[in-house]
Amino acid sequence: MPELPEVETTRRGIEPHIVGQTISAVAIREFRLRWSVPQDLPQQLEGGRFLLPRRRGKYLLLDVYKPEGTHTLMIHLGMSGSLRLMPAASPPLFHDHIDIHLESGQCLRYNDPRRFGSFHWLTGPNHPLLDHLGPEPLGPSFTGQYLYDKSRGRKTAIKSLLMDGRIVVGVGNIYANEALFTAGIKPTRAAGRVSLVRYQRVVQDIRTLLASAIEQGGTTLRDFVGGDGKPGYFAQSLQVYGRAGLPCRVCSIPLQEVRLSNRTTVFCAHCQR
DNA sequence: ACGAAGCCCTGCAAGC
DNA sequence: TGCTTGCAGGGCTTCG
16 A cells, blocks of 8 residues: 555656656556546657656656657556556556556556556646645655644644645555654644644654655555565564554553544554653 | 545455 | 455545
8 A cells, every 4th residue: 555655666666767768658458547547648648758757745747758748647556556667568467457668668557456546647737636735744844843833723633634635745544653653642632732842753753754664665565566566674663553452562551443534543552642 | 614424446354 | 165244545525
């Protein structure tokens, strides 16, 4: 389940293989993703040349240069999507929905069993899905002060606030659980009742966790693989996620599980207040 | 405006 | 063994 580190890992993994490459053909076997894949996507892409791939939150932004203009292929991996490079001759397997063939003879292949992902073709710099996104968690404007200001008067649980893409992008369920544990904050605490100092701590912890996960190639849960097909190695260092009922790694009392906005939330009632 | 719930989808695991 | 049921999750959408 790709979170921001997995998306960034994918971006870095595909970058050296697609930059400067001309798109020779596009094959779409399944149009029914989260939103319908544009019917004319093959015509739009073919003959274009990939520039440096970008990322905004969990969206991959693949700029495609053509003499008549540079437009952008916006891809979201949803919960089960992956982009991998492989020889064009590799026969597509189950759930391999989209192939983007390159002049190099390689093929950028999109696989997504649950089809929660999406492909959009952007003809301008903006898109409704990007317009209201909050700052990047690893960027300079995501600070404790920023979160503190945004949270004043809010009664929603701090974990829900951290997972709200309008507040900050790319903090999914795993990292929200983990960061709140290391910061010692109870996930159910009202966002408006968390001090500035504690927000500064949780921001630092989110940054550290995400950066560390990116360095390690993303969290491997189930079948995630990066652009090069290698699994990530972050999963083994998780403190609370997926460990409900197991002893806290710090104080050894059993970790508790609650539902928060329909998301599994795990915390230590002793270490987190 | 805010907060919570619903929905999309498939794979997997648990229960009968 | 084979069914059914429940759960997982990002994030947009709808409802209260």
